[in-house]
Amino acid sequence: MPEGLLAPPTRDRLQSAANAADVRILAHAARARAVDLYLTNPSGRTRPNRRWKIDLDALAFDPLPAEAAKHEVAFSGSLGRAIALPLATAAREHAETLAHITRRIDLERSKFGALALGLSSFGALVHVPADYDVAEPIVITYNIDAIPAFPRTLVLLEPGARATVIVEFVNPTGAFVVGTSELIVEERAHLHYATAQRVDSGSVAVECALSHVGRDGSIALASADFGEGLILRDRDTSLDASGARMEQSAIFLPTGNGHLDVAATVRHVAGNTSSQTVVKAAAGDESIARFLGNIVILPHAAGSDASLRDDALILGPKAHIDSVPALEIACNDVKAYHGATIGAIDDEQIFYLRSRGLDENEARRTIALGFFKPVVDAFPTASLRESLTRRIVETLR
Amino acid sequence: MSETMGLRVAGLRATVENTEILRGIDLVVEPGKIHALMGPNGSGKSTLALSLAGHPHYQVTAGSATLDGTSMLDLSPEKRARAGLFLSFQYPAAIPGVKVANFLHAARQAVRPGSLAPAAFRAMLVEKMDILGMDPSFMGRYLNDGFSGGEKKRLEMLQMAMLAPKYAILDETDSGLDVDALRAVGDSIAALRASEEGRQAGMLIITHYPRILKHVTPDVVHVMMDGRIVLTGGHDLAERIEREGYDGIRDEVGARA
Ligand SMILES: Nc1ncnc2c1ncn2[C@@H]1O[C@H](COP(=O)(O)OP(=O)(O)O)[C@@H](O)[C@H]1O
Ligand SMILES: [Mg+2]
Numbered sequence: 001m002p003e004g005l006l007a008p009p010t011r012d013r014l015q016s017a018a019n020a021a022d023v024r025i026l027a028h029a030a031r032a033r034a035v036d037l038y039l040t041n042p043s044g045r046t047r048p049n050r051r052w053k054i055d056l057d058a059l060a061f062d063p064l065p066a067e068a069a070k071h072e073v074a075f076s077g078s079l080g081r082a083i084a085l086p087l088a089t090a091a092r093e094h095a096e097t098l099a100h101i102t103r104r105i106d107l108e109r110s111k112f113g114a115l116a117l118g119l120s121s122f123g124a125l126v127h128v129p130a131d132y133d134v135a136e137p138i139v140i141t142y143n144i145d146a147i148p149a150f151p152r153t154l155v156l157l158e159p160g161a162r163a164t165v166i167v168e169f170v171n172p173t174g175a176f177v178v179g180t181s182e183l184i185v186e187e188r189a190h191l192h193y194a195t196a197q198r199v200d201s202g203s204v205a206v207e208c209a210l211s212h213v214g215r216d217g218s219i220a221l222a223s224a225d226f227g228e229g230l231i232l233r234d235r236d237t238s239l240d241a242s243g244a245r246m247e248q249s250a251i252f253l254p255t256g257n258g259h260l261d262v263a264a265t266v267r268h269v270a271g272n273t274s275s276q277t278v279v280k281a282a283a284g285d286e287s288i289a290r291f292l293g294n295i296v297i298l299p300h301a302a303g304s305d306a307s308l309r310d311d312a313l314i315l316g317p318k319a320h321i322d323s324v325p326a327l328e329i330a331c332n333d334v335k336a337y338h339g340a341t342i343g344a345i346d347d348e349q350i351f352y353l354r355s356r357g358l359d360e361n362e363a364r365r366t367i368a369l370g371f372f373k374p375v376v377d378a379f380p381t382a383s384l385r386e387s388l389t390r391r392i393v394e395t396l397r
Numbered sequence: 398m399s400e401t402m403g404l405r406v407a408g409l410r411a412t413v414e415n416t417e418i419l420r421g422i423d424l425v426v427e428p429g430k431i432h433a434l435m436g437p438n439g440s441g442k443s444t445l446a447l448s449l450a451g452h453p454h455y456q457v458t459a460g461s462a463t464l465d466g467t468s469m470l471d472l473s474p475e476k477r478a479r480a481g482l483f484l485s486f487q488y489p490a491a492i493p494g495v496k497v498a499n500f501l502h503a504a505r506q507a508v509r510p511g512s513l514a515p516a517a518f519r520a521m522l523v524e525k526m527d528i529l530g531m532d533p534s535f536m537g538r539y540l541n542d543g544f545s546g547g548e549k550k551r552l553e554m555l556q557m558a559m560l561a562p563k564y565a566i567l568d569e570t571d572s573g574l575d576v577d578a579l580r581a582v583g584d585s586i587a588a589l590r591a592s593e594e595g596r597q598a599g600m601l602i603i604t605h606y607p608r609i610l611k612h613v614t615p616d617v618v619h620v621m622m623d624g625r626i627v628l629t630g631g632h633d634l635a636e637r638i639e640r641e642g643y644d645g646i647r648d649e650v651g652a653r654a
Contacts, residue, residue, distance in 0.1 A: 347453070352490040354474035355450050355483075356500075356556065357507030366503070370494025370539065 008058040011039060014118070017063035022121040025091045034108060034118030041111035044234070044263055044292070051288060051320060054230060054259060057111075059204065061176045063119055065147040072143040073124050073151070077136040082163065084138050087123035087152060097127050101154045105182040105210045110234055113208035116150045116180045123152035123179075128189075131160035137192075137381055139166045142179075146172045151179040157189035159214070164192040164380045174202050181209035185217040187241065192380045194222040196388060199229035201256055209235040216243035222378045223249075224388055226395060228256030228287070235264040239273035239304075246275040249378035251388065252321075253395050254287035263292040268304040268334070275305075280375045281312040282368060283319035284395065290322045295336055297329045307337040313371055314344050315396070368396050401466030403427045404449075404482070404564040404599055409460035411448040418444040420624035421460070426564060426599040428465075429590075433610055433635060434603045436621035437643045442603045443487050445621075446568045450484040451477050464564060479508055481563030485553040485570045487603075491541040497552065498522070498536035501559050508560050525558040528588050530581045546573040554585045561594035566601045571609035583612025607639040620646055 009017075018031035043056040075084045083094070090098055107113030124140045142151050155165055171177065185191045199205045205225075213219050225231045231254070237246050246266055254260040260283075266275040275295070283289050295306045312321040325338045345367050353363035372392055379385050404426040411419040418441045426432045436442055448455040449462055451474035462469045469477050492500075502518060513521065526533065529551050541549050550570050557565050570582055589595035602613065610618075610632070618634040619626045622643070627650045628634065638646070 346490065348490045349492050351450075351452055351474060352486065352492070353500075355478055355486075356504040356560070357475050357478040358503060359473070359475050359507075362503075362507075366495055366500075367492055370492050373494030373539075 006060040006062060008060050009063045011036070014038070014063050018118050020064065021119055022088065025087060025121060026117065031118045034114045037108050037114040038111055038118060041109070041114055043111050045261065052259075052290070056232065056261065061148050061204070063148060067147060069121070069147055069149065070145040071122050071149050071151065073122060074141045074143065075124070075138065076141070077134075077138040079138065080134060081129055081132050082134045082138070083125070083127040084140070085125050087120070087125060087154070090125035094125060094127065097156060098125065098154065101156050101182055101184050104184055104212055107180060107182070107208065107210065110208045110210070110236070112178050112206045112232070112234060113180055113210065116152055116178050116208060119148075120150040120152045120180075123154065126155045126163065126165055128157045128161035128163045130158040133161070134163040137164040137166050139168060141168045141170060143170045144172060144175050144177055146174060148176045149179070151177065152182065153180060154182045155191060155193070156184045157186060157191050159186045160188045161186070162190045164194070166380065166384065167193075167195040169197045169205070171197070171199065171203055171205070173200050176204045178206040179208075181207060181211070183209070183211040183219065185211065185213045185219050187215040187217055189214070189217045190219075192220045192222075194379050194384065196224035196379070196384065197226070197231075198391070199225070199227040199231050199258075201228035201258075203227075203229035204232075205229065206232040207234070209233065211237040211246075213237065213239050213244040213246060215241035218245040218247070220378065221246070221248045222375070222380070224251035224253075224379070224391075225260055226253045226255070226391055228254070228258040231258070231260045233262045233264070235262070236267070237265070237275070238267040238269055239275065241270045242272045244270065244273045247378070248275070248277040249375040250279045251372055251375050252279065252281035252289045252291070253284070253392065254289050255284040255395055256287060257285070258287040260287070260289040262290070263294070265294040265296060266306065268295075268297040268301040268306060271301050272303040273301060275307070277308045277310075278375055278378070279310040279323075280372050281310070281321050281323075282315050282371065283312070283321050284315040286316060286318040288320045290324070292324045292326070293338075294326045294328065295338075297331050297334050297336065299330045301331050302333040304331070305335040308339070310340040311371065312340070312342040313368065314342070315368075365393060365396050368392065401463065403465065404601070405461075405463045406449070407461050409445070409448065409462060410458045411444060412456045412458055413444065413454060417458070418624050419448065422626060424601075424619065424626060426601050428563070428597040428599050430617065431600045431602065431613060431615045433615035433618045434601055434621055435605070435607070435618060435635065435638055438605065440621045441624040442621055443568055444624075446484055446487075446566045446603060449477075449566060450474055450482065475507065483557050483560055483562035483565040485550075485557060485565065485567040487568040487572070489541050489549050489553055491539075491544070493539050493542045495540045496536070497538055497540055500540050501556065504556065505559055508562075521559065525555055525585070525588070528558070528581070529555055529585050530577070531555060547575065547578045550574055551578065551581065554582050558585055558589055561589065561592065562598060564599045564601070566603065568603045569605060570602075571604055571606070579609060580612060582609065586613050607635040610635045622647060622650065
């Protein structure tokens with residue numbers, strides 16, 4: 001939950017913060033316009049009510065704290081001919097590359113994208129040249145300071161390039177992070193982009209992820225969210241040319257009074273594009289989770305194939321999960337599938353395992369790990385998969 | 398043999414959702430013996446099996462059930478399994494995301510802790526799967542997830558072979574199986590009884606049809622109707638049911654009552 005003492009920032013205070021931000025990364029005028037759009041763009045969520053208490057259209061935070069930010073970004077993984085740099089350095093040395101990405105990524109149409117754009121002063125750029133395969137995963141680690149942070153992550157894969165990018169956050173308690181993922185996957189390129197985080201009670205983590213995939217290119221997006229804080233993701237993937245593919249996998253595991261809120265849209269702009277979304281959600285204690293899954297198939301996207309699978313386990317007596325699919329299909333010759341399940345762990349499954357000697361807790365843990373297995377397997381490295389499995393086990397204990 | 402040995406059920410009554418289904422069951426399966434429990438659909442055979450295994454939906458209201466002298470009715474399902482009871486389910490649950498091999502290992506560890514080194518476990522698995530005519534690819538599949546009826550029953554038999562229980566209840570393991578699968582189930586039971594661990598295993602084979610009994614010869618045959626065992630006899634009783642169905646027995650028992 002956001003700090004109770006804070007109020008939503010006024011326009012003046014947001015403008016002052018935009019004015020104080022690093023002009024080398026973005027000019028003042030563009031920042032000023034972006035923060036105004038933050039105030040006017042809708043969050044796409046319902047107004048607060050008894051269940052959904054937080055007003056996502058007016059988050060409380062102070063954009064202009066007294067101290068200077070000490071956020072840091074670090075990289076690991078051997079890059080070869082690829083480039084991975086802090087955003088400030090990239091702005092000096094790779095302005096052309098940044099422009100190539102930002103021309104195609106419209107952060108301003110997203111509420112939280114606009115906020116991150118207006119106030120960002122740090123982040124990372126990953127650029128992989130054409131037909132180059134970065135063998136090792138590139139790990140970007142954001143070490144967040146205790147004041148609001150607006151990190152932008154920009155990735156450009158030129159035609160035929162391949163890379164795995166893993167984004168990690170080290171958050172202090174009470175962190176307030178609104179970041180972006182701006183991903184361009186050009187023709188025949190392949191990007192595997194993964195992020196996992198635990199957000200403590202009192203912390204807020206928001207991501208606006210916008211992606212474009214070109215002809216015969218593919219993107220695999222994997223996210224895992226744990227914790228008792230507020231986690232918000234707005235993801236929009238555009239399959240721009242024939243043969244473009246997306247696979248999206250998400251683990252939701254809020255606990256305590258956690259609130260997890262994800263809206264994911266995939267746009268089939270061109271024909272013969274395919275998308276597959278798999279969400280496995282389990283809510284413990286009194287936590288709440290919401291998944292808004294949108295499939296948009298545009299008029300010229302014949303031969304597109306979209307599937308959306310969303311399974312939810314209610315673990316706590318007061319936990320709640322909403323799944324709201326929306327299919328907007330403006331073309332005849334397409335395949336679109338949506339399937340969802342929701343419920344508690346099945347008694348027959350528990351009894352079956354107990355009859356084989358497993359005690360009740362082991363049985364529940366085994367079933368829950370099995371439930372998450374397909375999405376855990378969608379993460380790119382063995383160590384990440386193991387740490388996710390450990391986190392799931394710890395959370396279920 | 399000691400008076401306490403065996404799977405001993407006496408005066409067992411059980412209800413489901415406040416309806417009495419078992420109305421006083423008396424049954425003793427001695428170590429090493431094969432009992433068949435036959436009876437028409439709905440007579441309460443699965444209710445008996447699930448009550449003995451400790452299914453929480455079934456309330457035992459009277460009677461006792463002991464396994465080699467250990468009273469089972471107050472034990473959790475997992476403690477009954479660890480005491481040596483195994484139930485082959487009529488309708489095994491599917492558990493997506495849990496690999497058969499990992500599950501078998503966890504179950505073996507739970508029921509017979511530390512009894513097999515990993516290499517010995519794998520060797521045993523290969524041997525038992527071979528007897529059941531199961532493809533090695535089974536090990537990487539998810540537990541009963543998308544399995545055909547026959548595949549589920551073979552996996553139940555594989556679990557029985559790997560856990561080597563003292564007493565096994567097979568609830569219609571034969572139903573829906575083709576001739577080959579039926580023979581594989583028979584071979585698997587024979588192999589368990591020929592093994593060091595399973596030599597003294599007692600079995601209660603629940604079946605609707607006498608077909609399976611051509612592959613496994615029972616020492617004793619019981620007939621269950623309306624929640625009671627109404628007739629007990631030898632192998633010839635199964636043959637009679639094969640010839641006449643249950644109607645003749647129903648009339649005879651009804652006339653006696
Ligand atoms: N879970 C249950 N809920 C309600 N009724 C049940 C349940 N299980 C069994 N019954 C009832 O108990 C009776 C015996 O069923 P069952 O034990 O499955 O018989 P069988 O295995 O001999 O075919 C039937 O009338 C059945 O409808
Ligand atoms: Mg039955």
